[in-house]
């Protein structure tokens with residue numbers, strides 16, 4: 001049974017998203033029922049017989065987490081969460097070499113306070129939904145994953161990263177002159193422990209795949225071409241556990257962290273707005289964007 005599920009998920013991953021495929025329409029004879037339920041920047045394909053969806057981020061060029069992208073992401077995630085036929089999600093990227101470049105810097109630069117508040121509330125929502133998902137969530141990290149991209153990966157139950165030495169992952173906020181909020185920090189502490197988080201955050205470290213694996217930031221490294229098939233195989237192992245037992249255990253582990261944000265959600269938004277509107281912070285973001293431009297030449 002598990003082997004069949006792996007094959008189905010593999011086929012789904014190989015085929016990639018197909019625009020216009022809806023319901024059982026477009027099925028090859030004998031193929032598993034597949035549904036494309038994402039749209040625009042988030043391509044989602046659900047293999048109903050395996051109970052597994054692949055969510056492919058496609059906000060090109062770098063999957064930056066803009067307000068529009070996050071909104072689409074949340075809608076797609078909620079659809080899957082409400083679909084009784086979906087038990088697991090593989091989160092991956094359709095952008096070459098990048099899993100996600102993190103929060104869209106342009107959403108934090110020279111905007112109104114109302115915009116910053118709306119943006120931050122949406123970032124919080126993404127974290128709350130993904131971190132608490134009832135589904136098994138596996139990140140197939142097929143590219144670099146700084147800051148918010150690393151946060152998304154850490155929200156998942158299991159992380160598989162491509163062994164490409166050009167890729168890196170970490171919470172590098174301090175390098176931009178900004179500060180990761182307490183719930184980014186808590187998520188990292190829950191993943192790699194207090195001491196490694198303290199060092200990572202203060203220095204804004206971006207880790208190579210072997211370094212990330214060594215500190216437990218990712219669970220497994222695989223050659224790039226094997227990342228999707230490995231994600232499918234790992235998914236079938238996790239789905240072998242009864243959902244209710246796994247879900248209650250996950251909630252027991254994560255609830256205290258989630259409750260901290262829920263208790264301080266409004267003040268966290270206010271903190272973000274007053275922080276990001278400071279002249280010195282706006283200047284830092286400007287300088288960082290200039291640095292990115294210069295690096296491109």
Ligand SMILES: CCC/C=C/C(=O)SCCNC(=O)CCNC(=O)[C@H](O)C(C)(C)COP(=O)([O-])OP(=O)([O-])OC[C@H]1O[C@@H](n2cnc3c(N)ncnc32)[C@H](O)[C@@H]1OP(=O)([O-])[O-]
Nearest residue numbers: 062064101102103104105106144146147148178179180296
């Ligand atoms: C308190 C808040 C907490 C904050 C959390 C965060 O997540 S903070 C976020 C921390 N994130 C980071 O520190 C990551 C910063 N980014 C990078 O390090 C690299 O871009 C890369 C490694 C992701 C890709 O390298 P590469 O050589 O393949 O690509 P490239 O460099 O040539 O960029 C292509 C285009 O994308 C643009 N763009 C890129 N990132 C962002 C962004 N986040 N946003 C918006 N735009 C972004 C870039 O300007 C360029 O635009 P253009 O000029 O063509 O219109």
